[in-house]
Amino acid sequence: MKSIFFRKWKARYLLMVVLIPFMLAINGCGRDFNVDLSNESVESSDIRDESLIVVGVSQLGSESVWRTANTASLQRAFSKENGYFMIFDNARQKQENQMKAIRSFISQNVDYIVFSPIMEEGWDSVLQEAKDAGIPVILMDRKVKVSDTSLYTAWVGSDFKEEGVKAGKWLEKFLESKGRLEDEVRIVVLQGTEGASSVLGRTEGFNEILRKHENWKVLECVNAEYTTAKAMEEMKRMLKKHERIDVVVSQNDDMTFGAVDAIRQEGLTPGIDGDIVLISFDAVKAALQMVQDGVIGVDVECNPDLGGYVQAIIEAIENGEPYEKHTYVEERSFTKEMVGQYIEDRIY
DSSP states (O other): OOOHHHHHHHHHHHHHHHHHHHHHHHHOTTSOOOOOTTTSOOOHHHHHOTTSEEEEEEEOOOOSHHHHHHHHHHHHHTOGGGTEEEEEEEOTTOHHHHHHHHHHHHHTTOSEEEEOOSSSSSOHHHHHHHHHTTOOEEEEESOOOOSOGGGSSEEEEOOHHHHHHHHHHHHHHHHHHTTOTTSOEEEEEEEOSTTOHHHHHHHHHHHHHHTTOTTEEEEEEEEOTTOHHHHHHHHHHHHHHOSOOOEEEESSHHHHHHHHHHHHHTTOOBSTTSSBEEEEEEOOHHHHHHHHTTSSSEEEEOOOOOHHHHHHHHHHHHTTOOOOSEEEOOOOEEOTTTTHHHHTTOOO
């Protein structure tokens, strides 16, 4: 925990760092100006307040409804009312942008760095720089693979492997209920960003169940980039290539939306009573409605509301209290039989 004197000096420094590029952007006529003031406040009264804890947040992108909800949870947690000033950066799905942002946070002497890593590997050097600067780093959502786990302070997120296992076990029970457990089942998988821990974990977990069933045939695993447009494109291609597809495992809801549109455009019916069964992940509100309608068979929740968990870790550090190195958030799987009671209260 840094001293009040240090925070006062740093607040004045941050005022210059944040306001100068902000003013240059405004004066740059004819240039793209894409500043979200809900993400990054430039009020001098906020930055000068030496009591505020400064948190640099590098979000990996804005590729999905889930990611937008995740960012919103950080905004709620790191508000002025809660005693924070948040400097926010959108890496736009590029690891080099994320590293640049983290190094910028280090140069600005923020109190904490929070980020969701785009992929698992390649972080040792920049995390060592943060450690050398004495800045705690808290990972959220996705994980990193580093030679020394002391390079980061804590991690908060989902058990991605367990999510994949849940999806596989649901498919077992579903096929059994239809009397198809021993039939050949032809599966395609829509994956997200290559190398992301969410992709690796969900794939590993589902494959753990897959290996128990020799009759489950994975026709293709494709990178659909966690986006609706790419998933629609890939799904259309696979429907034309393969004579029959029984199951689509889509590793997030946005890709599922694209897959559903592609299936319908080919004159087929998606759903538990249709031509192609869909398994999805994230459990955003629009997808839960599709579960209730029988379009999605199961949606395995990935909780985006991580801001409060990260805030609790920071407050524990500030108060010299113990905290967990790894924190898994509570999640469930949604099926048609029980999803109705959760849809109305879903905020994302």
